[in-house]
Amino acid sequence: MLTIVTDQRTEASLSAELRAATLRLSRRLRREKADDELSDTQSGVLGALLRRGELTPAALSAHERVTPPSMNRTLNILEAAGYVTRTKSEADRRLVLVGLTDAGRSVVLETRRRRDAWLDQRLAALDADELAVLEGAAGILRRMADQ
């Protein structure tokens, strides 16, 4: 029910620009990862464990939007690499708790460090006004994604 045509046009083109910019930047960012070259799901698992602590395979498969068998395979790889541990829950022996090892923690922090370093280089080329805009945008984009 928009009545002002210019607003409608502005908003529509903003969607297109924001979509293109976000997809492009994320694609570039994803290339800046640790030497180990973890897959997106593997990185996602380590990131979730860092942020939220021990989680079950079912919770991780929901978080990463992959099937339980697929997550199981990912966990096998991460466990073999020494990045996560699996322990049976005391309360419910059906549950498995996946936890981050020190090595796993190092890997996820290193990946973030690289992505931040790449972004830092780009941010260093911006002026104060542009930085202020991005500062405001970061929070807004985060909230939009989390809805």
Add this chain to the structure above:
Amino acid sequence: MLTIVTDQRTEASLSAELRAATLRLSRRLRREKADDELSDTQSGVLGALLRRGELTPAALSAHERVTPPSMNRTLNILEAAGYVTRTKSEADRRLVLVGLTDAGRSVVLETRRRRDAWLDQRLAALDADELAVLEGAAGILRRMADQ
């Protein structure tokens, strides 16, 4: 050689926030695609052809950052689906020119329409100031990604 500590800290955390926000939003955006469920590379090829016109397989493999054999396989699939055509170049018979069919054009436009529609819904909930911030940010982010 930063002398103002607060600036350094602000910029560092901006990297982290922008990284998290961008990766998260793009992940959400990628889920809003056409029913055909094209892969990222397939979508990327159709998008490049829409934007830049006919391209060679070599140009497309560079653009999508996959190897020529992998791009060849992708083109076989897109060609079989009726989304692209392959024609030999008149000027240099070694070259193949990949072009978009009407069906291919429809698919890529539909995917964009969906992603824009999802974003539009989120943008509709923002106030004028927030929209202005994102308007400024879109251009800045795009330039950063293209560097």
Add this chain to the structure above:
DNA sequence: TATTGTTATACTCTATAACTATA
């Protein structure tokens, strides 16, 4: 001989279906 495109083959990631263990 160099370049463009393609085929052959193997590896990774993910999915569906079936199985095991615990509640």
Add this chain to the structure above:
DNA sequence: TATAGTTATAGAGTATAACAATA
């Protein structure tokens, strides 16, 4: 019987190596 996890098997997507066609 229901739930959590796992194993078995198959389908995409990508990569390296080798081959074909043209310049």
